Amino acid sequence: MIPLAHFMLISAALFCIGLYAVLSKRNAIMILIGIEFMLNAAILNFVAFGKYDKLHMGGQLFALFAIVLAAAAVAVSLAIILNVYTYYKNIDPTVIDQLRD
Amino acid sequence: MNIEQIVFYFFAASVLLSAFMVVFIKNMVRSIFLFFVTLFSMAGLFVFALADFIAVTQLIVYVGGMLVLMIFAFLLSSKTILNKSEVKESNLLGLHHIPGLFIALLFFLILFITIYQANPDQLSWVNNSENVIQVNDNTIHFIGVNLMTRYLIPFEIISVLLMMALIGASHLARREKKI
Numbered sequence: 001m002i003p004l005a006h007f008m009l010i011s012a013a014l015f016c017i018g019l020y021a022v023l024s025k026r027n028a029i030m031i032l033i034g035i036e037f038m039l040n041a042a043i044l045n046f047v048a049f050g051k052y053d054k055l056h057m058g059g060q061l062f063a064l065f066a067i068v069l070a071a072a073a074v075a076v077s078l079a080i081i082l083n084v085y086t087y088y089k090n091i092d093p094t095v096i097d098q099l100r101d
Numbered sequence: 102m103n104i105e106q107i108v109f110y111f112f113a114a115s116v117l118l119s120a121f122m123v124v125f126i127k128n129m130v131r132s133i134f135l136f137f138v139t140l141f142s143m144a145g146l147f148v149f150a151l152a153d154f155i156a157v158t159q160l161i162v163y164v165g166g167m168l169v170l171m172i173f174a175f176l177l178s179s180k181t182i183l184n185k186s187e188v189k190e191s192n193l194l195g196l197h198h199i200p201g202l203f204i205a206l207l208f209f210l211i212l213f214i215t216i217y218q219a220n221p222d223q224l225s226w227v228n229n230s231e232n233v234i235q236v237n238d239n240t241i242h243f244i245g246v247n248l249m250t251r252y253l254i255p256f257e258i259i260s261v262l263l264m265m266a267l268i269g270a271s272h273l274a275r276r277e278k279k280i
Binding site for chain 1: 136151158175217222243247
């Protein structure tokens with residue numbers, strides 16, 4: 001029997017690693033990986049608490065929905081990254097600082 | 102310390118270690134492949150929360166779909182990074198990393214104190230709850246019944262949203278003369 005606090009600690013650590021990647025990376029794909037870490041940390045919390053909800057399965061089903069949302073987000077954002085690369089020849093988000101042509 | 106705890110903490114250590122290495126390794130191809138290891142071990146942790154269906158979905162969606170997509174995007178977009186990968190090796194922890202590191206550490210401190218004070222193992226609905234998932238339960242049965250009754254509207258909305266996102270992504274990634 002694993003205590004619930006350990007699940008929460010692991011997901012907190014993973015969330016903070018993702019936060020660091022989002023804040024300090026100079027590459028759009030690494031920022032995307034950081035966002036995926038944060039989403040995975042949230043999913044771990046959902047699943048860990050969903051163990052105590054056998055009748056309605058709220059935690060596990062919302063973890064499922066979150067995985068689908070993450071997949072959709074990654075597909076769209078990778079398409080945007082490819083477009084940005086064809087336009088700027090660079091995917092460093094500190095360089096790309098204008099929306100107009 | 103029984104075998105369950107040993108395997109759980111092994112997976113936990115593998116998640117955290119590979120996540121650290123993803124963030125701190127300079128070589129981007131290696132860090133994307135280490136991201137693979139993190140997601141795999143995460144699926145292992147899901148199994149220990151008795152969510153085997155979520156673990157399999159994680160393996161199929163993340164490892165099977167998303168990671169291949171990410172490697173493709175990396176190979177298509179980062180020719181300049183691949184070329185000058187040796188130049189950046191020298192400064193392991195540059196000055197611009199420090200604010201992010203600071204904020205992440207402070208946020209972890211906040212979360213740690215919150216978890217310590219919330220003390221989730223002593224909550225009443227966790228301790229004397231009747232409907233805890235047992236190890237020998239068939240969770241896929243419960244998931245299927247709930248997906249078709251209680252969570253039908255979120256299920257439909259998410260399927261339409263996924264279709265919209267995939268059509269939009271393929272439209273965005275299409276090669277055109279004028280974007």
